[in-house]
Amino acid sequence: MTLLVGDIGGTNSRFGLVARGELRPYGVQTLRNDDHSSFEEAVVAYLDAAAERPARAAFALAGPVVGRVSKLTNRDWPIDADALETRLGLDHVALLNDFVAQASALPHFRVGETTPIGAAPPSDAASKAALGPGTGLGVAGLLRAGGAWLPVPSEGGHIELAAVDAREFAIFERIRQGFGRISAEHVLSGPGFRRLHEALAAVEGAPAPGLEPAEIVAQAEAGDAHAAEAVALFLRLLARFAGDVALTFGAQGGVYLCGGVAPKLLGLLDVAAFRAAFEAKRPHDALMRKTATVVVTSEIAGLIGCAAAATSDLAA
Incomplete structure (x- = not known):
């Protein structure tokens, strides 16, 4: 059948x-x-x-x-x-x-369908989590229970996202003007990437560039400092959010970045910076260092x- x-x-x-x-x-x-x-x-x-x-x-x-x-x-x-x-x-x-489907797929990938971020290895003996920026921001868990996998849906992409330093506060204030609050999806998505880039320009007093995500990435790859900062900030925020998702689901088996956006940023990814942002979860930083981060490249x-x-x- x-x-x-x-x-x-x-x-x-x-x-x-x-x-x-x-x-x-x-x-x-x-x-x-x-x-x-x-x-x-x-x-x-x-x-x-x-x-x-x-x-x-x-x-x-x-x-x-x-x-x-x-x-x-x-x-x-x-x-x-x-x-x-x-x-x-x-x-x-x-x-x-x-994202229930994305989570359900995690134990079934073949060699070449994922790319690790950092040295921590994923494990099929513990729960996992899937998240991914795209048109929106999807989040789901995959719990290990009694030898079976149990996917858990969520609307975690709509939780609040916080700024942690003065520059982020200035950028977030620009974005907040359009929404009243900033959810993770407002920033960590394809449209959110564009908002982040435009908010950075506004903070610098520059005209709004109005570029699509692919154009921002291309400019960053070409050496444009403004676009490179937007990419770096997007990835740092994504790493912090991924760490929060790991703690939420107890995902010691690994956190997997799914969807179409993350694979396109691999060439610009600073692994050390990503892992540092992911692991900065005191008092659980030691646990986070053992938790894998993986990009799903399978289409x-x-x-x-x-x-x-x-x-x-x-x-x-």
Whole structure:
């Protein structure tokens, strides 16, 4: 029996097919959400071009799942599992939060699908955590319980993010003007990266650059000091937040950075600075030094996690 799996973000939707007993998808295709009027239309577009018709489906969604329905946090797409079953003629449609899928994938990566940050090794004998900046900021835990893995959803990307020095306070004050508060997602996301870059310019009295994240990274790689500071600050804040997530979930098995943003910053990553920010969690700094930080570079992590969750009957 073939399973349709999908990793549905605010910008793109990635689909694939999984054979019975397997976790790794084939026939993978990425669709731009802007090209489709609804989630159902995107699924139909993929299935119309697929080599075979699946009997079941499991979709990882960038938003909270309540029972059998969901709505993407950063796109006005209501998603109803029962309606999808009827429209698509499927035996069963399961919905799960996208970072539940990312967390579910963590024990199943192959060599070359992750890149360590620092020397601390990950462990499959302890709980893990997944987080990742993208269109938003996803967070989930993967608890080790009785020899089994239990993914735990969260909306941790919306917790408060704090500044710790005068420069950060000045930058955060600029960002706060648009929101009234600063959540982690307001800064640690693709749009947040742009806000951070523009706030830095404002603090310096320079015009707002209005650059996209890829352009900021390109300028940093070319030696632009302002862009390089924005990248360094983004990574330092991401490391601090990752440390908080590790403490929250007791993730001594490792914290994994997922999604499309983190891999693009690897070339600019100062490993020592990242680990220093991650580990600075007194009185638990010794514990943090033993906790791995890992970048997930696999482009199919969400699909693997979808299949793992569906196989374990963890999806709704």
